[in-house]
Amino acid sequence: MKRFIGFVKKEFYHIFRDKRSLFILFGMPIAQILLFGFAITNEINNVDIAVLDHSKDATTEEIINKISASKYFTITQFISHEDNIETAFKKGKIKAVINFEKDFSKNLIKERKASLQILTDATDPNTANSITNYINAILQNYQQAENKDIEVAYQIIPQTRMVYNPELKSVFMFVPGVMTIILMLVSAMMTSISITREKELGTMEILLVSPLKPFQVIIGKVVPYIFLSVVNAMVIVLLSITIFKMPIQGSLFLLGAESVLFIITSLALGILISTIAQTQQAAMMISLMGLMLPVILLSGFIFPITSMPIPLQVISNIIPAKWFIIIIKGIMLKGVGISYLWKESLILIAMTLFFISLSIKKYKIRLE
Template sequence: MDRFLGFVKKEFFHIFRDRRTMIILFGIPIIQLMLFGTVITNEIKDARIAIYDQSKDEVTQEITTKLMSSGYFLLDQNLESTADIEAIFKQGKVKEVLVFGRDFSRKLQREGKADVQIIADASDPNLGKMLATYTTGIINDYIFKQMGNLHLPMQIEPEVRMVYNEGLKSVYMFVPGIMAMILMLISAMMTSISITREKELGTMEILLVSPLRPSQIILGKVTPYLVLSFINALVILGIGHFVFGVPIKGSWGLLLGESILFILMALSLGIMISSLAKTQMVAMFISVIALMLPTILLSGFIFSIENMPLPLQIVSNIMPPKWFIIILRNIMLKGVGMAYVWKETLVLLGMTAFFVVVAVKKFKVRLE
């Protein structure tokens, strides 16, 4: 029994000395719990909205104040006409527009009825539906509490309209997200594992002493994944468009060009991971922890970034899939051109350049 206890004690010490094992045992569960606990939420917080107030009377001002003081909304700007609505939605920051009709207060007090239009960006259908529900609830609460002293039955009938996804189909949200996740995993993870395998098996030395230059070796390793990932992108877009009916309102050329840019970025990330990892297991571990979970949780694929705590919103900015998903949704659902996605494109270009520079500095021509 003493020998067995001694053996168990030895195993505990062995585990405690291994930093990677400790990270897997305790670090990953804590990180997952914190991420899921803060990311998965049905609450809205600081959603940006715009208001077109044609009446500008006391009642509409009080309703606006009540909306802003709820903690759910932030007023991005006041619009001057309905012509500004489409343009502000295409910019991507504003998620809802509230339109008050003319003579709002007078109609409400004399006729007991007034109209307001709620226009929500349903490219993220869950967020669009929640925004409309919250707004309707706050307006009705105002009527019951603030205007209950009037004898006429007060009624505001919000007309809810969802743009870019009138049917609130979840597939409109999932196709861009799945495309980003698949391209990231295939391009980055498979590239990193493929190159690390050569190093681990010792065949990289054979390749390095061949007539091929190191740059040619790397290009030769990643070119098949570039081609296969691009084919995957075409397949995903084809199935999404022709089978599930996801619209592609923008330019196919721009969409495919952005897809190639994202694939190149993911390939460069895979090369960087392979230059840092010495074994396939380490490369796979880094890829899964650094790519898969953040792509699902922090890219806006499933959960709205605007509803996350501020620290996670900041962290999400370094997640490449976030920017690619924004580009996909804007081109596919909103039909925008480069004028509306140039910032996200520059971010992906900058990330690609950064990963390439780090990989080049870390890559060793001769293995130690």
């Protein structure tokens, strides 16, 4: 035990004397959470739109007022002719144009229908989609209000409610993702680098010749990172509660336990990487390419898994991050307990055991 404490102490010296690892450990999580929280957002807010009003009557004015009164849109331009729509889009500031047909009001009264055209800049398809939906919703609202007193044959009135994130804050989606990335990065990349570093320096050999058993060496190297990752997870949760008002619906204890489980999964992956990589550089490249990219692209963090092609959906199952994101989203947003998450947790445990046994096997081969 005393040997072990000495070992862990030495590991902390390494970490705290290396500015680069300090930055990755503590600067990056905070920077990432703030970046994802503030800068990167899917929400529609104050989008600049233009109006081309061919009829300029009471109804179109009412609709225009309704649109500009919403916090989603700002009408910054009135266009007088179809030819100018193109130029407005090309300048880039305008994201959508609403084009009312001629005699809008008159048609509405006489023919009981009138049409308007919504043009959106689809260079950013997601935003374009949202903009169209939002404008449609405003129009629907207006229509319902107008038809309130009129008897219609039948009418379907959808009542939508967004559960678990009623304000559709994208930070609620990013926090679990960022937490996953950071825990993965700190645990897998940092441990694999620190183990390969000892290999590169030749100190690993000295440690293996010492009475310390190989597993003691590995555990000694890994324990400080478990500790730091837990601290990191706490910092992230605290930041998201205080700054982004993220609710933690479920049990904090379960959240902590699941985080520790995922940290151990990542550490096992880090150990596995260090048995393959001979240099720090290689360890870093494998971690970045092999872990970070799949975590960002295939874990469901940013891109929904259900809309991926089938082969990618299958691949996403072997990515530990996918399961952890399901788990923490469940705990943080839905407030579900272990009775809903045992399957995902078991998958993570199985993956951890698999990585560890594979590392031991690889290690043995090297020793032979």
